[in-house]
Amino acid sequence: MEWKHVEGSFSRWTGDVILFFAWQDEDSLPDGLLRWGDSEAPWLKDNRALKDFRAKKSELLLLYSPTEARFPRVLLVGLGKRKDWSLEVLRHATAMAVRRCRDLSLERVALPVLAFDGMPEDQDVLVREALMAAALGLYRYDELKTRDVEKSDCPKALFVCSEGPLPFVHELFHEVDAVSNGIRLARDLATAPANLVTPTRMAQEAARIASAYGMAFEVFDLDKARELGMGGFVAVAQGSREPARFIVMEHCPRGLENQAPLVLVGKGITFDTGGISIKPAAKMEDMKHDMAGAAAVLGTLEAVGRLKIPRRVVGVMPCTENMPDGRAYKPGDVIKTHAGLTVEVISTDAEGRMILCDALSYAVARYQPALMVDLATLTGACVIALGDRVAGLLGNNDALLTTIQNLGKPLGELYWPLPLYDFYFEDIKSDVADFKNVGERKAGTIIGAMFLKQFVPESVPWAHVDIAGTVWADKDLGWIPKGASGFGVRTLVQLIRAWKPDKGA
Numbered sequence: 001m002e003w004k005h006v007e008g009s010f011s012r013w014t015g016d017v018i019l020f021f022a023w024q025d026e027d028s029l030p031d032g033l034l035r036w037g038d039s040e041a042p043w044l045k046d047n048r049a050l051k052d053f054r055a056k057k058s059e060l061l062l063l064y065s066p067t068e069a070r071f072p073r074v075l076l077v078g079l080g081k082r083k084d085w086s087l088e089v090l091r092h093a094t095a096m097a098v099r100r101c102r103d104l105s106l107e108r109v110a111l112p113v114l115a116f117d118g119m120p121e122d123q124d125v126l127v128r129e130a131l132m133a134a135a136l137g138l139y140r141y142d143e144l145k146t147r148d149v150e151k152s153d154c155p156k157a158l159f160v161c162s163e164g165p166l167p168f169v170h171e172l173f174h175e176v177d178a179v180s181n182g183i184r185l186a187r188d189l190a191t192a193p194a195n196l197v198t199p200t201r202m203a204q205e206a207a208r209i210a211s212a213y214g215m216a217f218e219v220f221d222l223d224k225a226r227e228l229g230m231g232g233f234v235a236v237a238q239g240s241r242e243p244a245r246f247i248v249m250e251h252c253p254r255g256l257e258n259q260a261p262l263v264l265v266g267k268g269i270t271f272d273t274g275g276i277s278i279k280p281a282a283k284m285e286d287m288k289h290d291m292a293g294a295a296a297v298l299g300t301l302e303a304v305g306r307l308k309i310p311r312r313v314v315g316v317m318p319c320t321e322n323m324p325d326g327r328a329y330k331p332g333d334v335i336k337t338h339a340g341l342t343v344e345v346i347s348t349d350a351e352g353r354m355i356l357c358d359a360l361s362y363a364v365a366r367y368q369p370a371l372m373v374d375l376a377t378l379t380g381a382c383v384i385a386l387g388d389r390v391a392g393l394l395g396n397n398d399a400l401l402t403t404i405q406n407l408g409k410p411l412g413e414l415y416w417p418l419p420l421y422d423f424y425f426e427d428i429k430s431d432v433a434d435f436k437n438v439g440e441r442k443a444g445t446i447i448g449a450m451f452l453k454q455f456v457p458e459s460v461p462w463a464h465v466d467i468a469g470t471v472w473a474d475k476d477l478g479w480i481p482k483g484a485s486g487f488g489v490r491t492l493v494q495l496i497r498a499w500k501p502d503k504g505a
């Protein structure tokens, strides 16, 4: 979809439909709508369909002009009660509204800024969230369908209409494009099946981004990883016929070569069977999205590149399948990791931490990060604890965790902290190695993070985000249609922009 700004008096605004928001349980329509209606749609305020419209959250009412007009349609979009309003309400309502426009094959949709009057937020934030929700709510994945596909690419254009100038609007269009594209990429990769999204494909995608935005790009195969001592990554990868790829990308605008980078690490298991500790067959197909952490890192770098954010950012994505095989690693194996620490494998299904530990320690050794964030679909326990709309947040630096949580909230990405007390380590003590890769069933998400913590020095502020729940929406959430969410991209882009390299988190 294309964004356009239309500036000037009402008579200059045209389109197939114009959107206006409305509040539940209020006697009159919003002032902005009435003012516009007085001049452009005098039929509107006495329209009898309004009597049946309560303006509940995301309730829609489509009205038709009885005569030829600049807008043949007005779409009223309910916001619910004023006191319950939030940016999430706005995002959901906007997503549902543009989807209705798509269903009707309307090409040109107008969204006047006066529709936002009365919402307690800055205008640029309101416009941004509405456009993001529009772009993301229209997302669908139909690449693999050959019949019964709805190919409507409507709306084709969204006009932001204002009477006066909107100084922020063009930069905002650019931002919305960049970030929503990053999220779409992350969604596409997590949705596409594992026979298509292989480690090789992840590396191709990374190479494409690197060359588009002039980033440094390296990829290690299994032999190279073995040479580098990445025993954890190698252990997981050796059981798969699909060639593994350890991907490293660096966005380093000129002049920032000496800036300690912000490092993003993403779990890239392109399919998780569990390995020798094999998973039950039911729902195993979901494990195609076990690379969503890496996909979010790629999506973030796509946005960072497009926005030319003046920060040094590194992405590290260990990508492999986790398969049972004659060469697969086994329960009881003791693995020497890149950091030199030895791990006793209890479950080969705890493969995420086996590859991430090497990615973290490699990143620390090579880059001396100023900040490090990893994203991983790490534990089913996180889905049990927090459900599918809140990510688990753990790490070694409370300020960083608070920053992430606060940045995510207004963007619709929710995080909740879990504790990482030292005593949790007792659960993974091993008789034969430095520690085990799994404890008892208790506190599964924390144990996963505790394992990773062993590989990050205290001096590096680090956050671990468990996205096992948030990666996938089991039902439609409006701006997140049912399916892959692209969770993490928005927050990470914001974190990178907000980060003051000299002041830590």
Ligand code: BES
Pocket (backbone or CB within 6 Å): 272, 274, 290, 347, 349, 350, 351, 352, 377, 378, 379, 380, 381, 383, 438, 439, 444, 468, 469
């Ligand atoms: N990829 C899974 C975790 C997962 C489960 C993600 C459900 C998304 C939805 C991970 O590799 C895994 O298998 N974790 C195990 C850990 C256990 C062996 C300690 C789990 O959660 O059961």
Ligand code: ZN
Pocket (backbone or CB within 6 Å): 269, 272, 290, 349, 351, 352, 377, 378
């Ligand atoms: Zn996994």
Ligand code: MN
Pocket (backbone or CB within 6 Å): 272, 274, 348, 349, 350, 351, 352
């Ligand atoms: Mn697993």
